[in-house]
Amino acid sequence: MMMMSRVLLAFFAFFSSLWLALGSPIPQSEVELNKRTTHSGRGTWYHAGHGNCGGWNTDSDLVVAMSKGFYDQNGGSNCDQYVKITSNGKTAYGLMVDSCPGCGEGDLVLLLSLSIDMSPSMFEKFASLDTGVISIKWSFKPKGWKP
Incomplete structure (x- = not known):
């Protein structure tokens, strides 16, 4: 009788663990995690x-371009999303509107180092x-956020 209750307890524990594991949230992709990273x-x-995001901008607009590799990896999902940029003790916000073929293609492997x-006008802020x-150092602001 004692042996049977131990076997039932073991089965219950196993299937409960399995059920919890299957009910756990699916890990987010590297791209989603990368959006919340300070680069x-x-x-x-x-x-x-x-x-590359489809619009026209001038040199006086506060806009930025991400690496072409990062743009391709996330399908341009960061278009028209603001980024917070910090350099030389100053902080400014720019709108992501383009991709840059020469910006940190090799840096993409590290995921934390993206140029x-x-x-x-944006560069002159720094x-x-x-x-x-x-x-x-830079990071994406939430979609829809505006300075």
């Missing part, structure tokens, strides 16, 4: 124009255009 990388500048390209390249 480190290089910040450069480019002349804005027709962006972005900024419009001239340094003069003559500087060319700056070290930055």
Whole structure:
């Protein structure tokens, strides 16, 4: 009798564990987790124009471009999403509107080191255009967020 109750308890424990494991949330993809990560990388500048996200921008717009690899990996789902950028003790917000073929393609393997390209007016929030390249930290703001 004691042996039978132990066997039943073992079966109950096994199936309860199995049921809990199957009912657990599915882990989010690396792209979803990457959206909430603070990235480190290089910040450069480019002349804005027709962006990969479909719109037109000028050099005076506070816009940024993500690496082409990251854009392709997430299917452009970060288009028109703001990013918070910090460099040289300053913080500013830019709208993701484009992709950049030369921005951190190799950095994508690390997932924490992604470079972005900024419009001239965005870059000048941190340094003069003559500087060319700056070290930055950046992260996505929630979809729909505006500064």
